[in-house]
Each structure stands twice: as C-alpha cells, then as structure tokens.
Amino acid sequence: MKKISAISRKMWTIEGLITTGIFLAIAIILNIFLEFNVLWKYVIICSIYGLALVILINSLLMPKYRYKKYRYKMDEEKIILRYGIFNEKNVVIPMERVQYVGIQQGIILRKFKLLNLKVHTAGGHYVIPYLESEVGKKAQLSISRIVQERRI
C-alpha cells in the first residue's frame, strides 16, 4: 500500500479555504440585498454561514487524519483504493475493466508539482488525488501499457 503525496494536507486546506470564501461571499451578498422580514430568509442565510463555518473547521482540522488514511495500490490485476475517516471505503477496480487513465492538473496543482489520476471504467470513474507528478505519470504509463497489451 502506497501513500499519496504529503503536500496533500496543504492542498486540502487550500481547497477548503477557497470553498469557505465562496460560501462567505454568497452569504454576505444575500445579507446585503435581502430584506429581513420573513423567517425563511433568516434560516437560509444563517444556514449558509453555518455551512461556511463547518467547511472552515473541517479544512483546518481534518486533512491530517485524511492523509493518514488515504492509501492506494496498483498491480497488474487490480487497483485498490482505501480512504475515509469515519466512513471507510475500500474500492477494487479490476485492471481488465479499466478503459483509460487521465491526468488532471490545475494551476495550484501545477505549482506544487502534483496531479490527480482519473481512472475511467465503463461504470463511472475514480480519482486518485495528489500524486507527485513523476509518480503519477509513471503510474499512468504503466496502466496504459497494461491496457494496450490487453487490446492486442
């Protein structure tokens, strides 16, 4: 079982902070433009503020434990993913069913030299997040080689 990159902790915090910012902006805009006269307006705005707070706390405290739990494994027969703090998930994808593997890399990810590996099957896709770019590209190559050999 391999671990994902250690920088992922930082990435999760950044991601969380960005979403908190978006939620806060929405809440503040609503706060300014809505007149407070009915109960449901209070409920909506307070719930958005609450959501922002929850995401903020989550992004500050949880990444450490999430990183500890995140494992993946690849061999010639299957890909295994294991993650989740409270709700532990264990995914097995047989290599025969993999159709293609894609790479996802945004601006922030490129700056930290990380990438997301996206494994596509006929029934949806799974993401292996935050691999170091060399490791990720090597993994993509090896999987695509196995897929190609199978086709021939």
Add this chain to the structure above:
Amino acid sequence: MRELKSKEENEDKNEFEVEENIKEFTTSLKDLFTMVTMTSSILIGISIIVAFCFAINNIKIFIILFISLIICTIITIIKYYKFTVIREVDNIKLSYGLFNKNQVIPVKQIQSLIIVEGVIKKPLGYFTLKVETLGYGKDKCKSTIICPIAKRNVLNKFIKDILPEMNISYDLRTSPGKALNGFLLFRLLEELMVIGLIAIYVPYGYFIFLLIPILLIWHNLRFEDNGLYYGTDFVVMRYRKLNRKTVIIKRDCIQSFEKQQNIFQKRKAIARYKVTIAGDCLGKSYKVGYMSENNIC
C-alpha cells in the same frame, strides 16, 4: 438456479419437465389477469384513503374503483398480451402486445438478471424477470422485462430453457444478527424525523405514531431478506426496498467493487458492499448493506 436448501424438492419436478423440450415460454392470460388485480389493488387502497380523507359518497367510490380496474386491464392487456419468449442459439426473441411488438436481445450482452418479487406478488408466489443488457450510444444500460409474471415454481424451468448460462446454484449468506440494531436505528432515524414533523403540523397527526410498530416489523422483514453470494463466475445479491430483488451479476461484467464501513460497523466486522456494472456516465450499482465482513476481499 435454485437455492441449495430446496434442492431435493426441485429435482423430482425436473424429471417430468425434461420431456417437453421446447425453448419457448408464453405468459398465460390467467396470469395476466392476476397481475391486473395486483396492480389495481394498490389503486383500491389509494381510493379508499381518498374516500376517507375527503368523505366522498359510497357510490362514487365504487364507480372510481370500477373505472380504474377497467383501465388497468386494458393497459396491461395491450402491453403484455401473448408475451412470448423464444430462445435461439445466441439470441432471445421477445414478441408481445396487441400490436405485436418484437425485440431481440443478444445473450452475450446480458450483464445481469433481476428477479423481482413484489409486496403482494411474493406471498402469492409470483415473480417478474428483468434482464440488464449492455448497449451502445444513448441507451447504454437497458433493462428489459423478459417475463411480466409467472408462478414461482416455473422459475427453474424458465431459466433452464431460456437462459441456461445463468442457471447456477447458490447459497446466500444472510446478514448476521448483531447488525440488526444498527440497521433499525439508521432506518428509523430518518422516518422518525418525518413522523415528528407530521405529528406537529397536521391536525390529529399524532395518530401517525401508530405506524412505528408496523415500520419495525417491516424493517425486520427487510433485514431478513438481505443476502450475498460471491462465487467464481457470478455474484448474487438480494435486498428489499419495497420489492424483493434478487440480482445475479456475471463476474466479467463487474466494473468495480466497493466495501464501505463506518467506525461502529468496523468494531463489529460488518460492512456494506457495492457492485458497479456498466451503465450511463455514473454506472449502475447494486448495494447490500449490513453483511458480515469476511465474505470477500
């Protein structure tokens, strides 16, 4: 296709049925009429509830009932009249309806077989068969009805004739008793919220608390129906939401396999299994929860 427990009973019957070796199956009109009464019984229930709520006269109720029954009969007979299944070498041919619709299913594309036993159908010993096929383009994962209604004791013969590939014997493992508490707790939590809201806002709403023991019994039944079998060629899953469904999936068609457990379940070695087969962009998945952990993986 039989469970191992009832193996001995079925073998006696099979000896008689071997002689008539026709690979064809037609749904009889009598079965169709029973299907009509089953579907309309739901309508009858609804109309009785409506009558209680809005206090309509007795005569009007009967008129509504009569009309709904007639409409039901007409629709089902137009849809399923002379539903015939014919097995050819590598195709299954369907022809049905008053307007004689035809359909061909290649056997190679069949991913899974679903046996549906409804709430009313099951105690009377009836079932419906569905097949999930792998297609291309828009309808990637299509489920077609192979058999609209038939008696339970025909099931073995039906599958032997029409789909001999799926003719397997399996031994389902049911959920362990220690998982019952968690199952009941999580089911009832959702329903208690709805019930509480109704009790507060609807006049005389607190009568709805009488539903709780009924729900408890119902969830117990649901719990007993959970089952999982993991063989070398097939995966069989059985669960009940409203209808009891037994899903037989070819193992070559499984796209991914997932095991999920939360902290409490981990302590008790209980897990929830999810199998995804090919479908639209999200895939089609079947889940069975609250099974003992050491089954697979």
